[in-house]
Amino acid sequence: MSKTDYDLVVVGAGPAGMAAATQACELGLHVLLLDEQPNPGGQIYRDVDHVPASRTDILGQDYLDGQRLTRRLPHANLEYARGASVWQVDLHGKVAYTVNGKGRRVAASRILLASGALERPMPIPGWTLPGVMTAGAAQILLKQSGLVSPNAVLAGSGPLLYLLAVQLVRAGTPPLAIVETQTWGDFMNSAPHLWGALQGWPYMAKGLSMLREIQAAKVPRFKGATALACRGEEGVASFHFEAHGKAHALQTTAVFLHHGVVPNIQASQSLRLTHHYDDVQQCFKPVVDEWGATSAERIYAAGDGAGIGGAAAAALSGQLAALKIAHDLERLDDAWLDQQAEPLKAQKRRELNARPFIDKAYPPYKGAMLPDDSTIVCRCEEVTAGDVRRYASLGCLGPNQTKAFGRVGMGPCQGRYCGLTASQILAQANGLSMQETGYYRIRPPLKPITMGELATVEPEQDELSPLEAS
DSSP states (O other), rough: OOOOSSSEEEEEHHHHHHHHEEEEEHTTOOOOOOSSSSSTTTTTTTTTTGOOOOHHHHHHHHHHHHHHHHOOOTTTEEEEEETEEEEEETTTTTEEEEEEEEEEEEEEEEHHHHHHHHEEEOOOOTTTTTEEHHHHHHHHHIIIOOOOTTTEEEEOOSHHHHHHHHHHHHOOOOSEEEEOOOOHHHHHGGGGHHHHHHHHHHHHHHHHHHHHHHTTOOOOOSSSSSEEEEEEESOOOOOEEEEETEEEEEEOOEEESOOOOOOOOOOHHHTTOOOETTTTTTEEEEETTTTBOSSSEEEEGGGGGGGGOOHHHHHHHHHHHHHHHHTTTSSSHHHHHHHHHHHHHHHHHHHTTTHHHHHHHHHOOHHHHHHOTSSSSEEETTEHHHHHHHHHHHHHSHHHHHHHHHHOSTTTTTTTHHHHHHHHHHHHHTTTEEEEHHOOOOOOOOOOOOHHHHHHHHOOOSSOOOHHHH
């Protein structure tokens, strides 16, 4: 293996990764794009190049806009590895991944993490029952397979619930109800950001249009809901909550939960990059500058993996990162960099104008941030919130220690869907901030890898082994 195989390795083929890879290739960089999915687009534009015409009206123009990015991908300077599971990234520019059961390790002058977002875990009573899934998972079924669930209950907060509801209405299977946890008080808290939201008026207009479509379909909406719970034996049979001073029970076999998305920081945490807990978006994210440069010289981060901003802002951040990387590698001078970047920066600011309003108006559901003792928070190891609080009473101060106390975060998801909840419970129990409490100490492999796959990786010829580099 040569000392440097690529100028840039991009991890993730969502909006940020695609835009960055394309921009870098056009600037003459030799780029490797890695993504787990068989087709580009990430979660937001999943399978956008193969969606049948019968579903385009259901999914909407915003989804189809992803084709503008996917169609620019073919380039002589781009190597695109589909179905690539990245299981290690190190500070020396090495990336290890597996495709079709065969492992490979490459070296790059720069690495861009475009890992996107995960839906925030929403542990409520009964959330592990069959028939209960995230709103994002419901969208994947719709985008990729055209599958919908009749009489589904949508519960939580955030614009994605409205988008999914509209798509279900257009598919001829309107939801049974939308149960929303945000309150009038949350809207009042967002009022100081209303001017910024009005500057980002296209997003506000889309939101109002979706609400009108939901109202026209006569889909019931319940606001300020609390005490959310799914109940059933073999699967979910009913959804329970309190709203407007009354207890409600909706008979359903499908519940789609959502209360926001958070950056996917598994790779950035494994690199020990500097992370900050964002009190507004209520999540950890890597500290980056205006170009996406992280605390490590070779590593950049762009898109929702560096802070939630939406698909358009993610693509712009990918372009900006690619420009700066090209400048780092002496493909652009200072003047050309500034000339190319200024309009992108201005456009990104416009795209983010509405974000502070949205973050305040649709906060996460408190009942899922700090669940009742009996609620499972780590699905993989079946650990409850009460278990985590008991660990705290025994002296457990941080999420890494919970692994020793009760295997929290040690299952197949490797903490992706319990990490924030475990940290939040510990922070409250110990009277510490989230920054003080911290997050799991992620180690490679980032994704499961068999010994057979590991054996196919050619040994390195330099002084660093893959484990030493971590």
